[in-house]
Amino acid sequence: MSTPLDQLSKDSAKALEKAEHRHELDRRPDGTPRSWWSRITARAVMIALSLLFLLPIYWMVVSALKTNEELAQFPPTLFPRSWEFGNFADAVTAMPFLQFFANSAIITVSVVVLSVLSNFVVAYGFACIDWPGRNKIFYLVIATLFLPFPVTLIPMFDLWARLGLVNTLFPLIIPAAFASAFYTFLLRQFLLQIPKDMINAARVDGAGEWTILWRVVFPSCRPALGTVAIFAAVAAWNDFMGPLIYLQDESVQTLSIGLQSFRSAHDQDVAFNQLMAASFLVILPLLILFFVFQRYFIRGITIGGFK
């Protein structure tokens, strides 16, 4: 029903918003413009902080590209004298890197798929179906948020051991199929913002809940599901203690403990440039994911509106 006139007013509203945003640039929260002096100090502080927070990644990349002799030099060189890209190849062959990578990838992809599915369905049950007692039960979800995992650590190990599944990837994958408090909480907050009328209209038309879940709700909450997917991916990919406990054979180990056992096997004689090269290869997929889906990271935190 949008007429050209509507479109025009929409465009001008957008332009106005943009202008207002530009107007806000370089102002204090109270709206007063900053003096050039305060603008320069603010930027200087932020650039200094940026350099500090870039330091670990910079150090990792530069060390990965140096020879071990150059790593030991003083004063340290800011950039490698010769770029030893061969270090990456050496690191990959010095340990069963591809095996570790494959195991990490299997765990991460399975965890992401299962987490998104299970938490989406559970959050729908808490947000979109009005059943007696659902808010009381939801308090229980929030309560489990604060339960420290060490309390469940030993019994879970005992359980997986009895099932004969230690040294397989299952203990790290299967729990994701049963929803987790944090992601359910995040998705529920988002689903509550979907207009009730939209869901009720579909119900009046005779659609079942499952159909509504996929046809009505799913399309409008893709951003929130994206956030859950990314958080779950980062957590699974970076997990250390889970693999440390459950994966003892080299053939099932993930990158995290694979690299740690490579390091501890060589202890002080470890080729640090290879260790840095391998570490960089571990974080590379996450960095790419972050740059591509950046807005989901920021949005995910703002959805919950922590209050």
Place this chain on the structure above:
Amino acid sequence: MQNESAEAGDIPPGNVATSILTAPPNDSSDPPRTRPRSRRMTKAKRRNLRLGLMFISPWIVGLVVFIGYPVVYSISLSFTRYSGMGAPTWVGAQNYITALTDPLVSKAASNTLFYAMIAVPLALVIALVLAIAMNQNVREVALYRTIFYAPSLIPAFAMSFIFIVFLNPQFGVFNQIMNVFNEGNVNLLGDPTGVKIAIVLITQFGAGNAALIFLAGLRNVPKTLYEAARVDGAGPLRQFFSITLPLLSPVILFNLITGVSGALQVFTEAYVITNGTGDPDAGALFYMMYLYRNAFGFAELGYASALAVLLFLVGLGLALAIFRFSRRLVNYDVEAS
């Protein structure tokens, strides 16, 4: 006639309204007219209840299998001696008595508290500074957000590797800087206190997550408050302490509680740096390291369970204490617009 249509569950709305209004509130034998209405209500409610429970059933199963069962089993294991093979043998409160007199438990607990006392407040300040920087009205703010958050993506083990290289006593950059000041060879990781300080520093690079939560809180503070404060003559500093901080207090509380709970469980950095030993001189033997060692090194699953239960109780106690202490300081009154 009325009764027949009532049994069919098809009552004209007007009748129902009057019947509900006239029905005595606590009548156990409902008058026939109200019955079909209430039955229809419960039918819809029951249907919703069934559907709701069906949709949350994955969580219910998870709650029973991955939380309820392990918590109960953990508590009961803590009263036994159990190696993972065979059956646990009941030893009563022996594990708890041992834990309270074990010198390594008090060592691990004091290491963990030392770490938490420095790392948690420091992390709050750093995260708040980052959030304020992320919230500046400058053109390139998206770039700063990216840079401040990126180190949070580096897994703890990789961040530890970076610092192992950085702090290496022979050729680490840190040492070479120290040499310039004629400090001699400093082996931070070889010193029981130094290694803890190093781990505090390593974990600070993950401040991005807490900073994003602070950022969300900062953006919820109504602009009008700042404008009103300016009219009243409050400068930027005064605005920060009189508006920003009080309105941020619930978020500070959230970050404080998650920070304390995380600090009590500090593990990976210490495990990677010390190769699981916790040395030098048990200086990096944190509580979770000792728990892990007992469970998976010594196969003392009963004793480790007792340690886990104690950790849970201490964590719960600290969280409750923080809540109580913060009641007067946390401001929930001003709703963000």
